[in-house]
Amino acid sequence: MDLDMAQVRAFVHAAQEMHFGRAAGDLGVTQQALSKRIGRLESLLGTKLFERLGHGVGLTEEGRRFLESARRALAASDDAVATIAGKDRPLRVDVWGHLYAPTRTLLQVAGRADELRLELGHGRDLPGAMTALLRGDIDVALGRIHPPLSPGLAHRLVRLEPVDAVLSTDHPLASEPTLRPEQLRDSVLWAPGALERLDFLRRFADRFGVRERSGSVNLGLAHFLTEVAVDPRRFSLVPADMPLPDIPGLRSVPLVDPTPLYAWSLLWRTGSTHPGLSTLAAACAGEAGRSRWLEYDPTRDWLPDLPTDRAEAHSG
Known part of the structure; x- marks a missing residue:
């Protein structure tokens, strides 16, 4: 049985999007063309790969079993082409x-x-x-x-990169030369987005008992750090050697005992x-x-989990 890689690609994209229209847009073909490719693949394999739902599609059990193998086959095909056609591309x-x-x-x-x-x-x-x-x-x-x-x-x-605490110059701990992470437990961890999507900050808060956590929309580093600087209870974390924008009322303090590392x-x-x-x-x-x-x-540093x-x- 010889697989048509255009059909496999249509299946993989549809499985990723769970929607034939969006998958067709990704591939630059019409939805009708994509449906035909998947239909021919299902006919070749002798089984249904998708079930049609109200606002999209879902994988059948056979489709779920086929997906990882299809991804590997598609990747191997792309790599084979790249060795010739794309050998000089960035x-x-x-x-x-x-x-x-x-x-x-x-x-x-x-x-x-x-x-x-x-x-x-x-x-x-x-x-x-x-x-x-x-x-x-x-x-x-x-x-x-x-x-x-x-x-x-x-x-x-x-790379394992140490991180510092950044906080307002009006924060009660702003004058300290260094801080232990546990000293921040009564402060508000300010995050550039939903904390459940920011694994490192969430784990830091859990590990060192920071109970109050809040955040905003990520509109860039300068905007985010300005939000930290205007509230004397907020803090966040940034890499120790990262140049910070010149924001009035902001201070960066090294964290020690332990030093958090970003991997x-x-x-x-x-x-x-x-x-x-x-x-x-x-x-x-x-x-x-x-x-x-x-x-x-490990006696000096903290990693939320080692790779x-x-x-x-x-x-x-």
Whole structure:
């Protein structure tokens, strides 16, 4: 049985969107053309892959079983084409967690690898980056990973970055040279969005007993930090070495005993053959060694969860 990859692609996109119209738009075909492709695939396989619902579609049991294999087959097909047609194209990189400016890390690495050509994009969050990787829309992503990760993806820890507390100069703790995380338990953690979507901040609040939590719409770093500065009870967390905008009434204070670490990882689709991926991974490893990015001491530092590749981090 020979699969038609156009039909497989139609199935995978429809399964992702759970809507034939949106999937057709993604692929640049009419909904009728997409329906025909899926119908032919169902005929070839001898089973229904979708059930029609009121405002979309749902996968049948057979469709759910077929989905991961279809994704792998599609990825292998795309990689095979890329080895010829796309061998010279830039490595497409997506980043998320942009309030913490992951592009600082990426640009520091890329600046040392002259042969590395990058095409930079921005993901809304980790699920969005995973979807883009599985679709083949991007080659690699950079951000903080946390379970669950989709099957077919691999990752590597590249940086453990200390974070500071930022708070108003009118905050009762603003004059302290350093702060222990537990000292912030009676303050209000201010988040750039819904806390259930911000895993690191949520885990910090849970671990150190910060009961009051609130947030706003993420309109960029300057707007967010201005909101922190105007309220003497608020605080948030930012990377220790990230340049902050010049905002009156804002202070950054190092956190110690323990120091929270934000873990940056590369994430990619298993089986990817783009040569830029290995170049980027090697450049990250080299920069980590020079800049001591992977130092971790459990008696001094706090990580909400260690990535499974923690062996790449060493005690310092």
